[in-house]
Amino acid sequence: MTARSEFSKQTLSVLAALCAQPTAWQHGYAIARDTGLKSGTLYPILIRLADRGLMEARWEDEQPAGRPRRHLYRLTADGLASATAALAEVTPEVKAQARAGLTPRRRLSTQG
Amino acid sequence: MDELTRAMAAALRRSAALMPAGRREWIEAVLAEAAETPAGWQRLSWLGGGLRLTLPQAARARGLWYALAFATAATGIAWSAWSGPPGDSAIEVNRIDVIVITVILAGLPWVIRRACGPVASARLPRLMRTAGYVAVLALVLAKSAVERVADAPPNNRGGSAVAWAGEAAFLAVMVGYAAVILACTARRSPALPAATAIGTVTGIALGVMVYLLGPLGFPLRFTDPWPAHLYDAALALGAVVALCAPVAAGLAAARQAARTRPAGSRAGQGAIAGLCSGTAAALVVAVLSTATIAILPYDTGLQHWATGHVGQWTPAIGEVTPVLRSRVGYVAGNSAFAAGYLIVLLISPLAGCAFGAWGGYGRPGSRGLRMTKAWPWIRRSPIGARPASQDQ
Numbered sequence: 427m428t429a430r431s432e433f434s435k436q437t438l439s440v441l442a443a444l445c446a447q448p449t450a451w452q453h454g455y456a457i458a459r460d461t462g463l464k465s466g467t468l469y470p471i472l473i474r475l476a477d478r479g480l481m482e483a484r485w486e487d488e489q490p491a492g493r494p495r496r497h498l499y500r501l502t503a504d505g506l507a508s509a510t511a512a513l514a515e516v517t518p519e520v521k522a523q524a525r526a527g528l529t530p531r532r533r534l535s536t537q538g
Numbered sequence: 539m540d541e542l543t544r545a546m547a548a549a550l551r552r553s554a555a556l557m558p559a560g561r562r563e564w565i566e567a568v569l570a571e572a573a574e575t576p577a578g579w580q581r582l583s584w585l586g587g588g589l590r591l592t593l594p595q596a597a598r599a600r601g602l603w604y605a606l607a608f609a610t611a612a613t614g615i616a617w618s619a620w621s622g623p624p625g626d627s628a629i630e631v632n633r634i635d636v637i638v639i640t641v642i643l644a645g646l647p648w649v650i651r652r653a654c655g656p657v658a659s660a661r662l663p664r665l666m667r668t669a670g671y672v673a674v675l676a677l678v679l680a681k682s683a684v685e686r687v688a689d690a691p692p693n694n695r696g697g698s699a700v701a702w703a704g705e706a707a708f709l710a711v712m713v714g715y716a717a718v719i720l721a722c723t724a725r726r727s728p729a730l731p732a733a734t735a736i737g738t739v740t741g742i743a744l745g746v747m748v749y750l751l752g753p754l755g756f757p758l759r760f761t762d763p764w765p766a767h768l769y770d771a772a773l774a775l776g777a778v779v780a781l782c783a784p785v786a787a788g789l790a791a792a793r794q795a796a797r798t799r800p801a802g803s804r805a806g807q808g809a810i811a812g813l814c815s816g817t818a819a820a821l822v823v824a825v826l827s828t829a830t831i832a833i834l835p836y837d838t839g840l841q842h843w844a845t846g847h848v849g850q851w852t853p854a855i856g857e858v859t860p861v862l863r864s865r866v867g868y869v870a871g872n873s874a875f876a877a878g879y880l881i882v883l884l885i886s887p888l889a890g891c892a893f894g895a896w897g898g899y900g901r902p903g904s905r906g907l908r909m910t911k912a913w914p915w916i917r918r919s920p921i922g923a924r925p926a927s928q929d930q
Contacts, residue, residue, distance in 0.1 A: 465571070468587075494573055
């Protein structure tokens with residue numbers, strides 16, 4: 427029997443993406459690309475993580491040429507600890523799926 | 539595709555206003571990242587996801603739902619009032635009626651907001667404001683249905699000048715009603731929520747009672763003696779209740795005010811409770827009676843009942859002529875009916891306010907004016923008021 431994580435599979439995939447480079451600031455589209463999540467799923471997760479103090483967010487300091495400033499995300503110390511614990515709790519299969527950045531639909535099909 | 543993407547981005551940018559201030563940067567983040575996504579369906583899908591983010595917030599924004607509900611109701615009433623031949627004066631009156639009422643009901647909250655603030659955050663004031671607006675819109679809908687017949691030839695004996703004058707008076711009265719509803723339910727309203735609630739509940743009960751005593755706005759006629767006697771007794775009792783109810787509402791409101799407000803405000807709270815009771819009573823009776831008259835041409839059972847119970851009564855203004863079938867009531871509607879309900883709509887709140895103030899002013903124990911001053915023949919005692927004559 428596997429322990430049930432407090433995070434959904436989609437959240438775990440976001441945490442896994444952020445955990446992959448815990449000190450680096452990542453932007454939304456990069457996380458979406460890594461996790462395969464759509465913006466409508468990804469951003470509510472990012473908002474919840476920020477609200478719970480597990481993730482910090484900031485805007486790029488300088489205005490880059492040719493594109494708008496990015497909103498950047500990074501796990502806090504608490505977030506990193508929670509993410510590491512949550513990823514350790516789940517089964518290796520789920521962890522692998524989260525790290526592989528499979529979309530929920532694809533994950534369901536592989537589970538089935 | 540580019541136009542669609544631009545439109546979606548613009549919609550997302552605008553929908554950011556629906557989000558709480560602390561959440562808007564997330565919409566800006568979605569917009570910023572949209573530039574990174576490949577152009578075409580992927581970018582459109584990305585922006586669509588951002589819109590999905592704002593939808594729950596939009597659903598939680600009550601103001602948006604109220605605005606949508608109001609727009610839907612106003613559109614429905616306009617559609618109903620608009621039908622008819624273009625040269626018909628009744629249709630022209632109805633169209634002006636709907637346009638002006640919609641503008642008044644949409645614009646007046648902004649005016650009242652400057653003076654009394656936005657709607658109070660509690661559930662009751664919001665419910666009362668919504669119910670008040672529903673009642674005004676229902677009255678406009680029913681009135682337009684009645685006037686389509688009452689102002690059309692050959693019933694428009696007063697001519698179009700009378701119809702337009704009546705319309706102007708009706709719109710002026712409705713401005714007053716909307717202002718009372720909005721002011722009493724605003725955050726910085728001088729009215730105590732309890733005073734407003736007491737007055738409104740009293741008024742609704744009073745309005746229903748008056749409607750039941752004369753659904754078409756006239757006293758009923760009974761041929762058998764016993765029902766006639768019973769009805770006369772009910773009318774007399776109804777008159778007493780109609781006079782006493784605003785006083786009782788004022789008294790109850792003053793009692794509530796005595797707990798939280800300084801002594802000088804008790805009569806004011808009584809007046810507000812009376813004003814609310816008169817406003818609610820007039821609105822309820824006008825809506826119910828006008829709606830009953832509006833369905834009269836389409837309901838043969840109601841026509842049969844009206845023919846048997848209405849008529850042979852000469853009011854101060856105009857003469858009720860018993861006319862069979864669909865025109866019963868409408869002959870009176872063009873003259874006595876319209877004027878009669880305008881008088882009810884005008885007098886009832888003012889009378890309610892005066893009676894309520896009297897009730898609040900004479901509340902036992904109030905420092906402003908005690909019961910002994912309001913009713914000199916009554917002396918206050920520790921166990922309550924009783925006639926002074928008993929002490930002698």
